[in-house]
Amino acid sequence: MSDGYEILTLDEVERAEHRGSNLIPVRYTLDYRPAGVNAWIADVGGQLIPPHEEDSGNEELYAVVRGRASFVVGDETKDAPAGSLIFVEAGHNRTATAEEDGTIVFVVGATIGEAFDGGGWDTFAVAYGLYQAGRIDESRAVMEKAMSDRPDQWALPYNAACLASLAGNPDEAIDWLHKALELNQEEIYEYLRSDSDLDNIREDPRFQELLK
Amino acid sequence: MNVTNIDDLAGIELADGFVWRPVRRHFGIKAFGVNVYTPGASRQIVEEHTEGQLEHEEIYLVLRGRVKFTIDGNEHELGQGQLVFVRDTSLKRAGVALTDDAAVLAIGGKPGEAFEVSAWETWFSAAPLVEAKKWDEVIAVYNEALTERPDHPALLYNLACMEAQAGYADDALAHLQRAVELQPDFAESAAGDEDFASIKDDPRFPR
Numbered sequence: 001m002s003d004g005y006e007i008l009t010l011d012e013v014e015r016a017e018h019r020g021s022n023l024i025p026v027r028y029t030l031d032y033r034p035a036g037v038n039a040w041i042a043d044v045g046g047q048l049i050p051p052h053e054e055d056s057g058n059e060e061l062y063a064v065v066r067g068r069a070s071f072v073v074g075d076e077t078k079d080a081p082a083g084s085l086i087f088v089e090a091g092h093n094r095t096a097t098a099e100e101d102g103t104i105v106f107v108v109g110a111t112i113g114e115a116f117d118g119g120g121w122d123t124f125a126v127a128y129g130l131y132q133a134g135r136i137d138e139s140r141a142v143m144e145k146a147m148s149d150r151p152d153q154w155a156l157p158y159n160a161a162c163l164a165s166l167a168g169n170p171d172e173a174i175d176w177l178h179k180a181l182e183l184n185q186e187e188i189y190e191y192l193r194s195d196s197d198l199d200n201i202r203e204d205p206r207f208q209e210l211l212k
Numbered sequence: 213m214n215v216t217n218i219d220d221l222a223g224i225e226l227a228d229g230f231v232w233r234p235v236r237r238h239f240g241i242k243a244f245g246v247n248v249y250t251p252g253a254s255r256q257i258v259e260e261h262t263e264g265q266l267e268h269e270e271i272y273l274v275l276r277g278r279v280k281f282t283i284d285g286n287e288h289e290l291g292q293g294q295l296v297f298v299r300d301t302s303l304k305r306a307g308v309a310l311t312d313d314a315a316v317l318a319i320g321g322k323p324g325e326a327f328e329v330s331a332w333e334t335w336f337s338a339a340p341l342v343e344a345k346k347w348d349e350v351i352a353v354y355n356e357a358l359t360e361r362p363d364h365p366a367l368l369y370n371l372a373c374m375e376a377q378a379g380y381a382d383d384a385l386a387h388l389q390r391a392v393e394l395q396p397d398f399a400e401s402a403a404g405d406e407d408f409a410s411i412k413d414d415p416r417f418p419r
Contacts, residue, residue, distance in 0.1 A: 003300070004298065004299055004300025004302075004303045005283050005298045005299060005300065006296070006299070007288055007295070008294065008295050008296075008297065010293045026295075032297060033269065033324070034268070034320070034323050034325075034327075035319060037271060059241055059242065061241060061244075063273075063317055065292065065293050066292060066293055073213045074213075082275075083217050083219060083275060083276060084215060085215065085216050085217070085221075085248075086213065089214075104293055106273060106317070108246055108319050109244070110244040110327060111243055112242040112243045112326075112327075113242075113326050114243075114326050115323075115325050116244075116321070
C-alpha cells in the first residue's frame, strides 16, 4: 500500500460509545475532510443512531450496509434492510434501531453551500471512549492532536476541559476553559452553567471566577 | 420518509460497462457527492480514473458482494463493510466486481470547499442519449445543467460538441466561443475534436 490511500474494515475499527450508540469513527480514523462520514453498529434492539435533529444544518444520507434497521424520521417509521438508502434533510428528528445482530449503518453528512466543518464531536467521542476505558493519556493525546490541527475550534478545548474535569485534573480543566473562552465568548457560558461534566470543578474558585 | 433501495435506483450503463446509480440526483442532495455503482456486462464497477482535475478525495465502500480495487497499481479484494479511501487525488483507481451482486457506495468532495455538483454527472446522464444520437434530448440535459452553472467551460464545450453533431451550427459556434473565452486551452482541444467536423471551416470557429 502507498501513503496516498487507506483500506478500512468497519468491523475492525475501535468503537466509541456516543449517546447510547456505538460509533465506528470513520472520519476520525481516516481524517477525511470533505464531508462527515461515520458508521454505527448495534445488535438486535440496540440503538444505532442517537436521536438528533441536525440543527447544524447538515443534510444526511444513511446507508444500511449490513443487517436490518428500523428508521424513525419525524413521526414515520420504516423498515430498512441492507441496501436501503435514507436521506434526511436538516431539522428533522431522526433515530434508528437494529433489527438484526451486527447491523451497520454508514452515514454521510454536510451542509449545503459550506465547506465541511464537523466541529469535532466524533473526535471527542473517541477521546471520551478512551477516558471511560481508563486510557487517560491516550484520551488526552487525541484531544491535543485535534486542537493542534484545529486551533480555531472552541468546542475542542471546551471538551478537553470536560475530560480533564472528569479525570480529576482541575488545573488542566481550568486551563482548557480559558483557551475555549479565548475562542468563543457567547455559546460557552450557556454550557458552563449546566454541564455536569464540569461538576468536579464547579466549586473551584477559579471556575466561579470564569462565570463572572 | 425519503428512502429507497440501491436495486430500485435508476441505473445508467456507461461505456466502460459499469452502471451508475445516481443517488445524489435521486434525492436532490446538494451538500456532498454520493453515488452507487453496480457492475454492467464488463464487470467493471468503478471506472479507471484519477481525481487530478476535480481534486476530490474519494471513499469507496463495498455495500454488497466482492470487488477487486486497483489503486496506484496495487490490487485489493474488498467485501461488504470494507472501504478504500483515496486521499491522493493523482492516484489511478479502478474496481472490478468479483460477484454479480456487488454494489459500491462512492463519496467524494474537495477539502475546504463547499460541494458543487460535478459536470461529469451531466455527461453520465446524457451518455445513453448520445449513444442513441437523440441530440435534442442530449442538448436539453446540458441546457438544464447550464441553467445552474451558466459559465462552466466544460459543460459549454460539450454542449457545443452535441450541437455540432446535431447540425445546429450557430448554437455550437456560440457555445464553443464562450467555452474558449472561459478556458483558452479548449481552442486546442476543439481543433483536434472530430465532433466539430461540421463547423471546423466556419470563420467563427476559434483558432
